[in-house]
Amino acid sequence: MSEKGKYASATENRRWVWSEIIWPLILQINDVAFTLKQFQEKREKVCIEKNISINIPSRGLVSLMQKGIIRKEGKLYSIHYRLIPYMRLKADCNYATAIHEVRLK
Template sequence: MLSEKGKYASATQNRRWVWSEIIWPLVLEVNDVSFTLKQFQNKRKKICQEQNVSINVPSRGLVSLMQKGILLKEGEIYSIHYRLIPYMRLKAECDYSTAIHEVRIK
């Protein structure tokens, strides 16, 4: 994940990676709109080991996804934006661009 990109491009790359490799697969795995910090940490550890990625990358990506409103946090529980629930119910692919588009629709 090391790159010569600028700060903002790098943050977007982190968000995209965390969403597609960790968060969305985890949501489909638990088949629920929410997951715990522990579930995220376990999934993150597994994916980072498999892909040989620093564990710091997904941590920044998680915070970034919350800032974008794709993820919401209440205590130790994270949940997806309500507009993403139909994708989860259908077990549909929901890439980062779809997620950000859905969240930004008023």
């Protein structure tokens, strides 16, 4: 990752965290919101399975919040309201779809 620019790495982190941790977690718990503990448990499990450093996905969550895909309300993190129909349908919602839905006005 060191050969990529800062922005390319941030985008890669966001994509990875969304597709490998957050969206599978949302489908698993079947809820629009999750706790930091739920995120951390899922992150740890995925990082062990994929044999990657836990530091990479920790930056991804904050980055997703900055993009508006994830919102923090008190102690809960929730997905953007426009992504709820995907969750209800148990549909695949990749990062490109998520960012597109969030940016639609």
